[in-house]
Amino acid sequence: MITDSTEPMQLEADAVISTFENYGAAWGLYIGLTLLLAGLVWFTFRKQHFLLKWFLSSVVLAGALCFGHPAENIDTYSPLILNTMVELFDGNKEQFFSDVKFIALVWGILFITGVAIWLLIRFLRKDKADTKKPQNKQNKPATEEKEKPSKVNNKPRGATPVEPTMGDDL
Template sequence: MTVAATETLQTGNTQEVVTTFASYGSTWALYIALVILMVAIIWYAIRKWHFSIKWLVASIIFAGALTPGHPVDYAETYSPLVLNSVVLLFDGDTAGFLAGVKTIVWVFIAIFAVGLGTWFGFKFWQNKQAQSGNKPAHQNAAAKPSEKKMATPVEPTLGDDSSDTSDKTDKA
């Protein structure tokens, strides 16, 4: 049962308002967008690090923030499992807390493995393309400027004032 935010409630329906609300989908969409924005900002801050370390940090954040779980057994909706697990820990349910942490760790391992596998696959494909002579487009673009014939720069020397002295002698 979904209840509008402005509707008055009777005492028996209070628990349903806690577990469901009108803008549930848009709240999750906003939450996911903010998690992705946070990961993008962190990725930018550590952009010079190796990919595997950046992906480790991103995978930990994605697994911790985006793994869903039911806040209570009778709820129809989901919330981030890390929050549910912390609440269970504060309530004294260490078994529930450890079950939530175990789920988050498995999700992290899956995300990290898929990301690294994709990265290594892409690197393998790039090397295979380079060996076969079919360079990817970004390598062809980088190679073209080096093929251009450019003039050799001439550096001036200290005693090279012949143009200034000839102008002075012509005026006199």
């Protein structure tokens, strides 16, 4: 049978995957590079609204940091997005859609949590700014008017324009 001829190769692959020497260091490097990529996405869109930056960064984080087993009898983990692509190429549509649903669930939780924290910070900053403002508006007389910053003594600020004349320079 075909499975008999590929069985030694499968056992060899299992041994290589489960006995990877620098497994922890590889995951550390992978997580560090993923965070760097999310930071670069954030930096690239730094002038955009928070929700756009967080949407793109959370897609990168959820897609890259979900993990799963690369094969059935393997104790180690690999990025789920890679496992999902292998399942797609192998024709295992059920597992592919299951993995995509899991990644989407993780992204949704991550995105909603980030937005909730952002809204909480905005609320606390606004509340803190409101408590710092003096409440003396009621004590000021109504007849007092603020002077406009563009005019002092009803004269415009800045240089006075000079009218050009013809023939007066002699």
